Every structure is written in structure tokens, then in C-alpha cells.
Amino acid sequence: MQKKTDYLLRYSHNVFTKKKTTYYRFAICALLFLAFFPLQYAFCLDAEDAYLPDISLNNPPDNEPLKQLFHVAEKINDPVFRFKALVEISLAFQEIKNYPMAESALLQASDIMHKTKESIIKNIFISTLVDNYIKIGRPDKALEITKDIDFPDSRNDALINIVIGYIQQGQYEKAWIVAESINDVFSKTLLFHRAINKLTEQRAYAEITKLQDMIENSPPAIRRLTRVTFNEEYYREKENNILSLSISKSKSHKIKTLINLSRQSVSSEDNAQAEHLLERAIKLSKYIKAEQVKDEGLAKIGLVYVEMGELNKAQETANSIRIALYRSEVLAAIAIAYAKSGAFQRAIILTDGIDVIYQKNNALAQIIIHQINAGQEKEADQLMDSLSNGPSGAYVYPTVADYYLQNINYDNVAKVCGKINNQFIKFEILVNMAKKMQNNKDIQSSQQRAFKTIMDSIN
Numbered sequence: 471m472q473k474k475t476d477y478l479l480r481y482s483h484n485v486f487t488k489k490k491t492t493y494y495r496f497a498i499c500a501l502l503f504l505a506f507f508p509l510q511y512a513f514c515l516d517a518e519d520a521y522l523p524d525i526s527l528n529n530p531p532d533n534e535p536l537k538q539l540f541h542v543a544e545k546i547n548d549p550v551f552r553f554k555a556l557v558e559i560s561l562a563f564q565e566i567k568n569y570p571m572a573e574s575a576l577l578q579a580s581d582i583m584h585k586t587k588e589s590i591i592k593n594i595f596i597s598t599l600v601d602n603y604i605k606i607g608r609p610d611k612a613l614e615i616t617k618d619i620d621f622p623d624s625r626n627d628a629l630i631n632i633v634i635g636y637i638q639q640g641q642y643e644k645a646w647i648v649a650e651s652i653n654d655v656f657s658k659t660l661l662f663h664r665a666i667n668k669l670t671e672q673r674a675y676a677e678i679t680k681l682q683d684m685i686e687n688s689p690p691a692i693r694r695l696t697r698v699t700f701n702e703e704y705y706r707e708k709e710n711n712i713l714s715l716s717i718s719k720s721k722s723h724k725i726k727t728l729i730n731l732s733r734q735s736v737s738s739e740d741n742a743q744a745e746h747l748l749e750r751a752i753k754l755s756k757y758i759k760a761e762q763v764k765d766e767g768l769a770k771i772g773l774v775y776v777e778m779g780e781l782n783k784a785q786e787t788a789n790s791i792r793i794a795l796y797r798s799e800v801l802a803a804i805a806i807a808y809a810k811s812g813a814f815q816r817a818i819i820l821t822d823g824i825d826v827i828y829q830k831n832n833a834l835a836q837i838i839i840h841q842i843n844a845g846q847e848k849e850a851d852q853l854m855d856s857l858s859n860g861p862s863g864a865y866v867y868p869t870v871a872d873y874y875l876q877n878i879n880y881d882n883v884a885k886v887c888g889k890i891n892n893q894f895i896k897f898e899i900l901v902n903m904a905k906k907m908q909n910n911k912d913i914q915s916s917q918q919r920a921f922k923t924i925m926d927s928i929n
Contacts, residue, residue: 535904535921536562540575542928543897553582553595555897560602562901566908569606576602580615589620600628609635613648626657633661637668642677649684658688659695721758725751725767732774741778748774752787765793772800776807798826802833809840818853831865838866839873858889868895875902880920887924900924 536559543555556579563572576599583595596619603612609632616632619625629652636645649665652658662685669678685696728751735744748771755771758764768791775784781804788800801824808817817837824830834857841850854870857863871886883903890896903921 535907536566536901537571538921538925539897539900539904540571542900542925543575544578546893546928548893549582549586550591551894551897553579554894556582557598557602558898558901560606562905564602564605565905572602572606573608573611576606576611583615584618593619593621593624597624597628600631604631604635604638607639609639609641609644622654623657626652626654630657630661630664634664634668637665637672637674637677640672640674642674642680646680646684655689655691655695658692662692662696721754722760722763722767725754725758726770728754729767729770729774732771733777736774736777741780744774744778745780761792765791765796769796769799773803776800776803779807781807794825798824798829802829805833806836806840809837812840812844814841814844814846814849827861828865831862832869834862835866835869838870842870842873854886854889863889864892864895868892868899871899872902875899875906878906880917884920884923887927893928896924897928900928 539562540559543552543559546552546555556575560572560575560579563569563575579595580599583592583599586592586595596615599615600612603609603615612628612632612635616625616628619628629648633645633648633652636642636648645665649658649661652661662681666678666681669675669681685693688696728747732744732747732751735741735747751767751771755764755767758767768787772784772787772791775781775787784800784804784807788797788804791797791800801820805817805820805824808814808820814837817833821830821833821837824833834853838850838853841847841853850870854863854866857866867886867890871883871890874880874882874886880903883899887896887899890899900921903924907917907921
């Protein structure tokens with residue numbers, strides 16, 4: 471399915487490449503696709519409402535902490551923050567199958583969307599709402615708000631998801647009515663592609679026949695694109711071509727093969743053989759002129775050395791890498807390996823040489839977590855405090871807070887949250903804490919106190 475989608479996007483890009491709006495069009499599509507989450511599969515074929523979640527208000531789950539957060543979210547002043555918080559609350563209620571509360575949060579988020587004047591932000595809000603209304607079995611509500619979408623391409627993307635939502639529920643007639651409202655060639659072809667896959671999963675063969683009739687009655691451009699999309703023989707031929715290209719005698723391909731073999735040797739606990747293979751790969755890399763190809767290969771070699779515990783050789787390899795992205799990847803892995811072994815000071819010093827910030831932040835977070843595991847909480851706190859004035863704290867603090875949360879140490883979650891300036895990140899942590907608390911019937915006063923401490927800090 472993924473291969474079909476990838477090909478469709480590439481092929482469609484070529485079809486539309488002569489239009490001036492092409493890159494704007496695909497940028498908008500990509501932006502909105504990022505806002506959408508995968509739809510759940512469903513298999514019932516009969517009743518119109520068979521796919522609707524049970525939204526009965528009888529005996530709702532015990533979720534008082536989430537309800538408290540709902541009230542906090544309602545009072546947030548910043549509209550973008552409030553929207554994100556309400557959607558986060560809705561997702562949490564969806565997770566525990568309290569769909570009335572999930573919809574209530576979405577209704578309030580919808581009010582914010584209607585009051586938003588900035589077109590780009592408003593369209594992102596709508597995309598998020600469409601996805602979530604479909605998740606709770608309300609594609610009708612999703613359809614209502616599509617009229618507020620300013621960009622035709624964005625509206626088509628939303629309508630595609632609504633059609634799939636109706637198909638999931640077995641409401642095929644409604645699905646086809648919405649489908650008929652989509653006229654754009656790219657969007658209609660993408661819809662047919664997704665719909666036929668969903669119907670095949672459901673074994674809804676009568677509806678597949680209807681869809682095939684729709685395809686045959688479509689304009690020639692859509693018929694041609696759809697035939698290419700569903701031509702399995704074409705894909706097999708394409709895969710064979712790719713495979714033949716990959717069987718190469720180039721040095722870069724040989725290096726990849728040697729690295730893969732070395733990993734297999736490490737898995738078999740044959741480090742001597744792995745080291746021999748890696749030495750051969752390093753020698754071959756000296757003959758590669760393309761810097762990116764060379765450094766990518768060296769980074770993979772360095773990571774295998776880390777896996778073997780050969781940290782000195784891993785660092786030698788990292789030092790020979792010129793591109794910061796690949797060098798930082800290896801250095802971060804080495805730093806984490808030193809932290810695992812208890813060599814914390816050496817690990818911390820090594821992070822100074824990591825140039826790529828997200829890799830440096832991940833290494834620092836893992837060092838702190840290993841310090842905590844080793845009983846060195848004082849040292850972990852000192853390292854966290856040293857990050858307060860730099861960019862690393864914004865990533866490290868939430869990661870450490872999540873670690874404490876997973877280990878049911880709420881007092882320390884509250885302590886770390888006190889260092890976090892980003893209000894939404896704190897809210898996300900609170901939502902995760904509330905979900906854990908609602909699964910625990912014996913909530914202790916210390917847990918409630920920590921929860922309230924963080925909650926009171928949200929504004």
C-alpha cells in the first residue's frame with residue numbers, strides 16, 4: 471500500500487509539474503498530511519452505525535484528573551495553546567473511550583477555530599478537528615467544518631479523510647456523495663486509491679464494484695492515473711528494476727554489505743569477525759570521493775563499534791567524519807554508552823563535541839537518566855541545572871520528567887516541571903500523568919499534591 475501511495479505522489483507530481491502552483495500545492499498537502507493521524511481499521515459491513523464508538527454516558531470511566539485538566543484547558547488565555555490543550559484532552563478521553571467528553575473538548579476547540587482569523591492557522595486547526603471527529607465516529611461533524619477551509623486543496627484533503635471515515639462506519643452512500651464533490655484530478659485519484667484499499671480490507675465487494683464504476687465514469691486523466699496506481703504488474707517490474715540497480719559492484723555498495731555482515735557477526739557474538747569486516751570497510755571508504763556517501767558509511771561503522779563496546783575505535787572513526795550530522799550521531803551514541811557503563815564525567819565531556827543540537831540533547835537526557843538509575847540523583851540535578859540557560863533544557867527536562875512519570879515518581883515529575891518554561895509541554899506531561907492516575911484507584915496524597923502543583927503552574 472505504501473509503495474502505491476509513494477508512486478502516486480511521484481507520478482502526480484510529474485503530471486502537474488508544468489503548473490505554476492505545483493510547489494505551493496504540494497507544500498500545503500504535506501503540511502496538512504502531517505496534522506493527520508492514521509485511521510483505525512474496521513471490518514463490519516452491515517449496520518450504518520456499526521463503526522460508531524459506544525458513546526453512552528452510563529457508567530463512564532473514573533477520570534477525575536482528566537476532568538480537572540479539562541477545566542484548566544478551558545481557562546487558558548492564549549487561543550493556540552488552548553486549542554492544542556483541548557485537542558490533547560480529547561485524545562486522552564478517546565484513549566479511555568469516554569467519547570462524550572472527547573467530543574465536548576472538540577466542540578470547544580471548534581469555537582476557537584471559528585474565531586481564528588489567520589488562514590494558515592485556521593486550516594491547520596480544521597485539519598486536526600476533522601481527524602479527531604472521524605476518530606470518535608462523527609464524520610458528519612467533520613463535514614460541517616470543511617466549509618470554513620479557505621484553500622481548495624486543503625478542503626479536498628479533508629474531504630478525502632471524511633469519505634474514508636464514512637467507509638469505516640459502513641455509511642457508503644454518504645461516502646460516495648462526498649466523493650462526488652471532489653473534482654480535482656490529484657485528489658480524486660488519491661481518494662480512489664485509499665477507498666479501494668479500505669473496501670478491500672472490509673471485503674465490501676458490492677461497494678468495490680460501485681467504486682470501479684465511478685472510476686470508469688471519471689475524466690480520462692483520473693482513469694489513467696488510477697489504472698497506473700492499481701497496476702500490480704507495473705509495481706513488480708518497478709521493484710525488479712530497483713533490485714537490479716542495487717546489485718552493484720561499487721565500493722559504496724560493498725561497504726554497505728560489509729557493515730551489514732559485521733552487524734550479523736555482532737549478533738552472533740563473533741566480534742573478531744565483525745572487527746575484521748569493519749576494517750575492510752574503512753579501507754574501502756578511503757577510495758570514495760563523495761563526502762556524504764563516505765561519511766554516512768563511516769557513521770554506520772562507528773555505530774557498530776559502539777554496539778561492540780569498542781568505544782575508542784568508535785571515537786577514532788567519528789573523528790574522521792567531516793559532516794557534523796554523521797559525526798554527531800556517532801559521538802552521541804558513544805556518550806550514551808559511557809553513561810551506561812557509569813563513566814558519567816567522560817560522557818558529559820564528550821557531549822561538548824556534539825554539534826547537532828537534537829543529538830546532543832538526546833545524549834544529555836540519557837546521561838541524566840542513567841545517573842538517576844545509578845543513584846546519583848544529586849549529580850543528575852546539577853547537570854539539569856547547568857542546562858537552564860541554554861537550548862538543551864527545553865528538550866532534556868521533558869524527557870527526564872517523562873522518565874520519572876513512567877516510574878510513578880510524581881514528586882520528581884513536579885520538581886522537573888518546575889524547570890520547564892513551555893506551558894504546553896507541561897500540559898502534555900499533566901495529561902500523561904492524569905491517564906496514569908485514572909488507571910490507579912489508590913491515588914496517594916503525594917500524587918495528588920504533585921499533580922496540583924504542576925496544574926497550578928499552567929496559565
